[in-house]
Amino acid sequence: MLSKAQISLITSLQNKKFRLQHQIFVVEGIKSVLEFVNSSYKVQKIYATPQAQTKLEKIPHNIKLEEVTEGEFQKISSLKNPQGALALVELPQNNKLDIAQLRGKHHIVLDDVQDPGNLGTIIRTAEWFGIKNIICSIGTVDAFNPKVVQATMGSLSRVQIYYVDLEKFIEETTLPTFGALLKGQSIYETAFGSEGLIIMGNEGNGIRPSLIPKIDKTVTIPRIGEAESLNVAVATTIFCSELSRQKLK
Secondary structure (H helix, E strand, C coil), X not given: CCCHHHHHHHHHCCCHHHHHHHCEEEEECHHHHHHHHCCCCCEEEEEECHHHHCCCCCCCCCCEEEECCHHHHHHHCCCCCCCCEEEXXXXXXXXXXXXXHHCCCEEEEECCCCCHHHHHHHHHHHHHCXXXXXXXXXXXXXXXXXXXXXXXXXXXXXXXXXXXXXXXXXXXXXXXXXXXXXXXXXXXXXXXXXXXXXXXXXXXXXXXXXXXXXXXXXXXXXXXXXXXXXXXXXXXXXXXXHHXXXXXX
């Protein structure tokens, strides 16, 4: 039976303050839980209903598994339609960005992306296209927010997320920088080469003005219709797709 203390702890992890305090975050859903179990992350404990347990095969013996009722699970889940499986996972330690390791590849850079669903979709998209690192400004939504974790569908377990002082980082890097803006060279006429940073801006304001002069090349997705702008997750997908197309040529 779940205690009030357990329920209080798990529900408190919706808040970044308590995730940092306890150094753990929540993963929900059978597929996502299994993805983290089979990753480099350390899973502290799994809570599962009897029905969900039948789908959680080969959980290592060192991971605690506690059975809960459907009613109890409703008290700790943040989902409208929970699957009956929830894991407490330790936050990554010493997750410091090594700029030297970025050479020879493309990476996504996010400038104050605020919506959890957008960040989650971008992480999932990055994994699809083989991008292993996403570098975020300090003002970007926390990657371990439950809504972000849920939207990644397990991809967060394999994509590295870093939070940095973005302006300082851009100034220090020697990698080519490509900024997604409404005005710039067409993405389909831009040669992205073998390495670089793809910078995507905030949902409402785009890339901050102080960062634009530091960008080597501004790039745009040509607009044919009348829409004012593209969703940042959709725009990131188009950039990733074009990067992939050029590499496969």
